Amino acid sequence: MNDVRPMIEVRGARKFxxxxxxxxxIDFSVARGQIVAVIGPSGSGKSTLLRSINHLETLDGGxxxxxxxxxxxxxxxxxxxxxxxRVRQQxxxxxxxxxxxxxxxxxxxxxxxxxxxxxxxxxxxxTLALKMxxxxxxxxxxxxFPARLSGGQKQRVAIAxxxxxxxxxxxxxxxxxxxxxxxxxxxxxxxxxxxxxHMTMVIVTHEMRFAAEVADxxxxxxxxxxxxxxxxxxxxRNPTQERxxxxxxxxxxx
Amino acid sequence: MQGLDFSIVPEYWPLIGKGLWWTxxxxxxxxxxxxxxxxxxxxxxxxxxxxxxxxxxxxxxxxMGTPLLLQLFLIYFGLVQIGIDIPAIWSGIIGLSLHFxxxxxxxxxxxxxxxxxxxxxAARSLGFGAWRTRFYIVVPxxxxxxxxxxxxxxxxxxxxSSIVSMIGIAELVxxxxxxxxxxxxxxxxYLTAAALYYILNLVLEAVLRGIERKVxxxx
Numbered sequence: 001m002n003d004v005r006p007m008i009e010v011r012g013a014r015k016f017x018x019x020x021x022x023x024x025x026i027d028f029s030v031a032r033g034q035i036v037a038v039i040g041p042s043g044s045g046k047s048t049l050l051r052s053i054n055h056l057e058t059l060d061g062g063x064x065x066x067x068x069x070x071x072x073x074x075x076x077x078x079x080x081x082x083x084x085x086r087v088r089q090q091x092x093x094x095x096x097x098x099x100x101x102x103x104x105x106x107x108x109x110x111x112x113x114x115x116x117x118x119x120x121x122x123x124x125x126x127t128l129a130l131k132m133x134x135x136x137x138x139x140x141x142x143x144x145f146p147a148r149l150s151g152g153q154k155q156r157v158a159i160a161x162x163x164x165x166x167x168x169x170x171x172x173x174x175x176x177x178x179x180x181x182x183x184x185x186x187x188x189x190x191x192x193x194x195x196x197x198h199m200t201m202v203i204v205t206h207e208m209r210f211a212a213e214v215a216d217x218x219x220x221x222x223x224x225x226x227x228x229x230x231x232x233x234x235x236x237r238n239p240t241q242e243r244x245x246x247x248x249x250x251x252x253x254x
Numbered sequence: 255m256q257g258l259d260f261s262i263v264p265e266y267w268p269l270i271g272k273g274l275w276w277t278x279x280x281x282x283x284x285x286x287x288x289x290x291x292x293x294x295x296x297x298x299x300x301x302x303x304x305x306x307x308x309x310x311x312x313x314x315x316x317x318m319g320t321p322l323l324l325q326l327f328l329i330y331f332g333l334v335q336i337g338i339d340i341p342a343i344w345s346g347i348i349g350l351s352l353h354f355x356x357x358x359x360x361x362x363x364x365x366x367x368x369x370x371x372x373x374x375x376a377a378r379s380l381g382f383g384a385w386r387t388r389f390y391i392v393v394p395x396x397x398x399x400x401x402x403x404x405x406x407x408x409x410x411x412x413x414x415s416s417i418v419s420m421i422g423i424a425e426l427v428x429x430x431x432x433x434x435x436x437x438x439x440x441x442x443x444y445l446t447a448a449a450l451y452y453i454l455n456l457v458l459e460a461v462l463r464g465i466e467r468k469v470x471x472x473x
Binding site for chain 1: 378379383
């Protein structure tokens with residue numbers, strides 16, 4: 001029973017920014033261990049969709065579920081705050097601009113949440129941080145401050161920080177878009193490694209090649225709606241929708 | 255005409271030294287309290303419910319718009335009338351603290367507002383609640399970013415602390431005045447007091463530079 005329940009389920013997601021409808025009733029689900037890439041032009045709503053999964057954006061309609069628990073359930077303010085904090089601990093989020101805490105060392109960036117939110121002893125948290133840093137290949141940077149790291153290193157630390165909460169899913173919001181081209185690969189490599197470990201992931205990306213390589217399923221969005229979705233080999237080689245063909249053509253030429 | 259003669263200064267050092275001591279004590283206590291209260295005011299002005307926020311803003315606006323001297327008089331002489339008798343030394347510390355807390359609050363508020371909202375989002379996405387995010391992520395960064403501006407306020411506070419002499423606290427200026435009333439040598443003793451303020455400020459500036467350097471290292 002548990003195995004067929006989707007890890008993430010979004011039903012009829014609607015969102016307005018003022019009069020502009022940025023999500024026009026989106027449905028999609030992600031199975032346990034599945035990797036879904038979301039592609040589409042700027043302003044298609046793909047980032048908003050991702051951010052609404054962990055409630056950084058509040059939906060105006062529809063439901064979001066994580067592993068059988070409704071994320072955006074109706075509760076009074078205090079109860080919801082407690083609920084959402086619990087839910088967010090189970091979702092790792094990686095941002096375009098890394099958002100590392102500049103006043104904390106790499107170690108503290110990774111351990112602050114496990115220590116303060118889970119009550120993990122400091123020594124144990126340090127061991128965990130080392131393990132996560134090892135995973136992203138930055139164990140030697142444990143005492144560095146974020147300002148001393150390259151963009152690629154910052155993003156790898158940000159991934160380690162999210163992983164340290166041992167989340168059920170990882171959400172990537174254009175994780176490599178702010179990086180110099182030569183630093184993209186090191187971050188992609190870490191994401192591929194997570195994929196190999198069967199981490200459930202939703203990846204919003206501009207990199208078609210990477211999406212094709214890593215995703216089990218690709219969703220193409222435009223104007224706040226899902227235009228087409230399917231296996232990467234189908235969607236990239238034989239898109240059925242004119243809109244998808246246009247987008248991919250521009251990308252492959254550009 | 256009387257010539258200048260600084261040789262009489264050492265004779266009155268015990269009194270001057272005591273004044274210097276009280277200036278240091280009052281300034282340090284007020285500096286610490288004004289920073290803590292400044293952070294508290296800034297958080298309340300930004301995040302508290304309107305019932306708290308608007309009266310506080312009015313209070314801050316009144317404190318910014320009136321002279322410190324008048325505030326001290328109100329606290330020390332005025333409150334007695336409604337049965338609140340605060341000793342002079344505490345009146346001085348409370349007055350200075352509140353006066354500078356209001357300015358510090360404005361600096362911290364701007365410091366908090368200028369933080370990238372990605373910082374808050376990152377903390378929230380890890381599962382930190384709103385207040386924990388402020389406590390662990392927002393305030394520490396705002397404090398670091400505002401060290402130079404707050405430092406300037408503390409230098410001003412040290413100098414303005416001389417105003418508490420007006421409610422009879424025997425700090426540096428008041429001690430100098432006492433000595434002058436005995437010796438009739440205003441120039442020597444006011445100059446001595448001025449030199450001591452200057453030295454205190456040199457020390458304070460060195461401390462502030464040390465803090466700034468330490469903050470810079472972690473950027």
